[in-house]
Structures are given as structure tokens and as C-alpha cells.
């Protein structure tokens with residue numbers, strides 16, 4: 176992303192366009208234009224301050240917990256998201272998290288079922304709203320903060336702009352507070368009070384023909400498709416020939432390697448071995464993770480990405496766009512560039528159409544050489560009830576799904 | 577009143593009621609009729625040509641120049657009636673039974689707010705070609721037959737075909753037919769072939785129309801070219817046959833055709 180000055184400008188502009196936030200202005204988050212100099216919680220509360228009963232809903236609706244281990248409830252959640260979750264500007268694509276992805280994303284070690292909150296229509300039981308939290312330890316500057324990651328906030332299209340989102344956010348906050356946790360991290364495409372970092376997606380095309388056919392990317396007139404296809408062909412052989420899928424026996428050393436690597440970023444999670452295995456264990460159509468080990472069988476390099484397709488709205492020929500999203504990568508015996516080159520090769524073999532990557536970590540080191548192109552939308556990182564000075568995207572070491 | 581019916585139609589479309597999904601072409605149709613009905617003749621400059629989507633929106637609106645607003649509204653309504661015959665019924669039932677005007681807020685401060693919050697895009701898209709290359713291409717842009725082929729504009733192509741233009745080469749030695757094979761435009765390719773385009777001409781790199789169709793694995797084009805007796809044994813300057821350019825995952829039928 177651009178330098179801090181430009182980001183400050185961007186935030187100023189955002190605060191002019193939407194000077195008041197009826198909901199967010201009541202929450203423990205800095206104002207958009209605030210200059211923050213120190214890190215720490217914004218408000219301190221105790222369990223006594225937390226409301227014991229759920230927030231009220233209009234009579235037609237009810238709170239439910241979604242049990243993602245129940246096939247039908249998982250299907251309800253999948254349908255809600257599949258039909259109503261994040262779309263692009265022109266409503267041509269919509270994220271299509273698979274049921275197995277959702278199970279994985281929502282059930283890391285020590286998750287709580289109470290934090291998978293749904294809103295149903297009482298009479299028909301139709302699921303019309305959802306929000307979730309999962310526990311995570313995230314270090315901000317030099318303090319490890321026990322917090323949650325908020326994700327999958329979704330309101331059915333027919334119920335938009337009726338202020339259901341703030342109710343969902345307050346209810347999840349209440350339930351998280353009841354477990355004595357007071358901070359959260361989340362990301363969004365909208366600018367709200369107040370980003371910790373403004374990041375941008377970069378894309379490496381793996382199947383240019385399809386990307387063009389579905390309108391995900393464009394081809395100028397008088398530029399041939401043939402040239403594009405030849406230009407984006409990937410290598411046929413791994414640069415690191417010994418890279419292989421992560422196995423359980425690698426966990427100990429891989430966790431240590433990753434935690435060590437993450438320590439150089441200003442906002443980054445810390446993983447226990449158990450959490451590491453949950454997040455990185457190779458799962459078909461969900462997670463791909465490869466490692467390289469040294470002669471003592473210690474992991475020295477890791478690449479990983481998750482599988483998040485988008486449904487293509489109204490295209491006759493193609494129904495989904497298969498996208499790999501870069502997760503955590505560590506290179507010590509090879510360069511980050513060669514490591515990601517290998518990731519691209521594996522992703523191509525797995526028939527992904529595009530490999531997406533945020534400009535967090537040291538990722539901008541390889542964008543140019545590996546033929547990434549910059550995307551058209553920003554992704555903001557946020558912390559709830561924790562203020563910290565604005566960060567450059569390359570100081571962020573945290574990936575939210 | 578046509579205006580109020582038009583309003584309802586617009587509302588219906590923008591809410592995407594009844595899970596109405598529209599193809600890109602349909603969206604484009606509604607877009608341009610809407611613009612013509614509300615604004616009138618096009619009043620913006622053409623977007624840069626690499627902005628594929630902006631450009632096709634612009635072209636569609638431009639094509640309606642001179643049409644009056646009432647006609648555009650009528651077109652809009654008629655087309656909606658075609659794709660969603662029952663739309664009018666849904667707009668007449670008052671409110672959705674599940675819809676509720678305001679959800680409870682326990683914080684009175686929040687009660688009065690109302691500027692519509694726009695969701696930013698989180699699905700990010702991109703152009704595969706960098707700005708420099710685009711500027712360079714832009715400089716050399718000629719609106720010749722190859723250009724209109726690459727824009728998939730069959731009407732313009734028909735208008736511009738003549739004995740000279742049909743086999744005219746661009747700076748890279750490419751003919752209009754090569755462009756249609758590269759883009760996978762079957763109708764245009766057939767039109768060019770029927771109008772006397774040379775099926776075996778080679779560009780500066782020695783590539784034939786068949787080479788182009790093979791790199792891009794456009795199956796229908798490959799079949800079309802072969803039916804017009806394209807020579808599959810011509811090699812390009814790097815000694816490559818069309819068949820060598822096929823994607824490794826291509827189906828066996830194609831491979832057989834080219835062997």
C-alpha cells in the first residue's frame with residue numbers, strides 16, 4: 176500500500192464523506208481522524224458490566240446458535256452466505272465459502288458454539304443473519320492480547336439497511352465479554368472507525384483465458400490472448416524440489432519456525448502447536464500447505480494458501496472462479512520469491528484460476544517478479560477496543576479468512 | 577403512467593427481487609436503457625479502452641443516441657417483463673412479511689442516523705496488463721478492421737470488410753482472422769473466412785490463425801479452421817506446430833483433430 180501520508184489522506188476523505196457513524200461512534204474504537212500514539216485498551220469493563228440476557232429482536236425473529244456439525248444447520252449457513260455474502264462492485268462475483276471451509280474456519284481449538292450466532296425468522300426458521308467469533312491470541316506491538324477474530328458478518332439481502340448489523344455486532348460482543356475477553360480483530364472492505372492498516376490485494380493470474388471470459392480481468396483491444404496465455408504460463412518444476420505436503424510430525428518445528436518469523440511484525444498471531452495443526456493441516460479443497468525440511472527433519476520453509484472460490488453470477492459457461500488466497504509463508508533456505516513461485520506451480524496443478532495475496536508481510540518483494548497485478552479494492556484491518564498507531568501494510572503479519 | 581411503472585421496474589431490478597439473476601448482456605441492456613431514460617444522450621467521455629467493463633457500458637449507452645426517454649423507459653419495462661414476467665405482481669404486494677423497518681437498538685444515541693452506508697468492494701479485481709504497456713498500445717491505436725474484431729463488434733466488422741482490409745496486417749503482421757481466432761469469436765471468424773481471408777497466412781513470428789486458436793484452446797475455432805482446410809503442418813519461427821501449443825489438459829478429441 177501507499178505510504179502513511181496517503182493513507183491518512185484516504186481516512187480524512189472517508190471521514191468527510193461519512194462524518195457520523197450512528198453505531199460505531201458509540202463503540203470503543205478511535206475516531207477516523209484521531210492521531211493515536213500509544214497502544215492499549217480503550218475502555219475497561221468487568222463481567223458485572225455485561226448484560227446477562229441477549230439483545231432484543233423484533234418479534235418475528237429469534238436468536239439461534241448454529242451447530243456447524245449438524246449437516247442441515249451447516250447447509251443453512253452455507254446457503255445464507257452463498258446467496259448474500261460479499262460481492263464485487265458490479266455484482267458479478269460473490270464469495271462462495273464451501274461447507275467444509277466453514278467447518279474448518281469456525282472450529283479451531285477452544286472454539287465456542289455460542290459464538291456462532293444466527294438470526295432466524297421464527298415462523299419459517301429461515302436463517303437471515305449471522306456473525307461469528309473464534310478465539311485467537313494476537314500480539315500488537317509488544318503485547319500479546321487475548322482476543323477474538325470476528326468473521327462472516329452477513330445480513331440477508333432483503334433485510335439490509337435496517338440496522339440488524341449493529342445488533343449482531345453487539346450480541347457477539349456481549350457473548351465474547353461473558354468469557355472475559357474484551358478485544359477483537361476483523362477486516363472489512365468498508366472504511367469504518369478506525370483502520371489499523373489499509374491493505375490491498377494483488378492477483379497472479381493462473382488461467383488468463385477464463386479470467387477474461389468471466390470478466391474478472393480485462394484484456395485490452397489489440398493485446399492478444401495468446402500473449403497473455405504464454406506470459407502467465409507457470410514453471411513445470413519446483414524450484415525447491417524437496418517441498419512436500421505438511422505432515423503431523425512436522426508440527427513442532429513448523430510452529431516454532433512460524434512463531435519466530437511472525438515476531439518481526441507489529442500485528443501478528445501466535446500459534447500453539449495444536450492451533451497450528453488445525454489451521455495448516457492439508458485439507459482437500461480448503462487448505463494447501465507445503466514444507467521443506469533439513470537433514471534433521473526440521474521445517475525450514477513453509478508455504479500455504481486457502482481455497483476460496485467465488486460464484487460467477489449470470490455467466491453461461493463458467494459457474495465458479497477458483498481462487499487461492501495466500502496464507503502464511505516462511506522462507507529461510509530459499510527466497511520468498513522462489514517459495515511463492517513454487518506455490519503458484521502447485522496452485523496451477525490444483526487447477527486454481529488465480530492466486531490472491533495481500534500486500535502484508537514482505538509480500539511486495541515478489542509481486543513484480545512473479546507477475547502479480549494490483550487489485551482494485553482495499554481491505555482494512557481493525558481492532559475493537561484497542562488503539563494502536565496506524566500501521567503500514569507490510570507491518571501486518573495476520574491473515575483473517 | 578409510464579414514469580411510475582419505470583420507477584417500479586428500476587426498483588425491482590436494483591433489489592434483485594425473487595433472486596433474479598441477469599447475465600452480463602442483460603445487465604448491460606438494462607444499464608443503457610436506464611441511462612437513456614434518465615439522462616438522455618450520452619454525456620460522458622469514453623472510458624480508457626483497457627477498462628473493459630466501463631467501455632462496454634459506455635458503448636451500449638452510446639448506441640442509443642437519439643432515442644427519446646419514453647421509448648427507453650418502454651424498452652426497459654418490456655425487457656423486464658420478458659425476463660421476469662411476474663415482476664409487476666411482486667412490486668404490488670406491499671411490504672415483505674419478514675421485513676421490519678427498524679431492529680431494536682438499546683442505545684438511544686444510535687436511533688437517528690441515516691446516510692446510506694455503501695459497502696466497499698472486498699472482492700478485488702484487476703487488469704492483467706500494466707499501465708505502461710496500455711499507454712504504449714493506446715498510442716498506436718488505429719481503428720481498423722483488426723481493432724473492431726478485437727472489440728468483438730460484428731456490425732463494425734461487416735461495415736469495414738473489403739478486399740483490401742480483409743488480409744491487412746498490423747505491425748506484428750497479424751491479420752483480422754488471427755485476431756478473431758485469438759479471441760475465440762466464431763461468428764466473426766466465419767464471416768472473415770467467407771469473405772476471402774487467407775486461412776494460412778503467417779504473422780511476423782510465423783504464427784498462423786491455427787496457432788492462435790491452439791494457444792488459446794478455442795475448440796470451435798480450431799474445428800472451423802480445419803473445415804476451411806487450414807494447414808496443420810505449418811511451423812512458426814520457433815519451430816512449433818499448432819498442436820504443440822495446446823494446453824496440456826486439452827481433450828483427446830482435439831489432439832486427434834490436429835494430428
Ligand SMILES: CC(C)(COP(=O)(O)OP(=O)(O)OC[C@H]1O[C@@H](n2cnc3c(N)ncnc32)[C@H](O)[C@@H]1OP(=O)(O)O)[C@@H](O)C(=O)NCCC(=O)NCCS
Pocket residue numbers: 195196197198199200259260261262327328329330331334335336337338339340341362363364365367689693695698
Ligand atoms: C455487512 C452487512 C451485514 C451490513 O448490513 P446492512 O444491513 O447493510 O447494515 P445495517 O443497516 O444493519 O447497519 C449499518 C451499520 O453497520 C456498519 N457496518 C456495515 N458493514 C460493516 C462491516 N463489514 N463491519 C462492521 N460494521 C459494518 C455500518 O458502518 C453501519 O454503522 P454506522 O452507522 O456506525 O456506520 C451486509 O451488508 C452484508 O451482509 N453484506 C454482505 C457481506 C459482507 O460484506 N460482510 C462483511 C464482510 S467484511
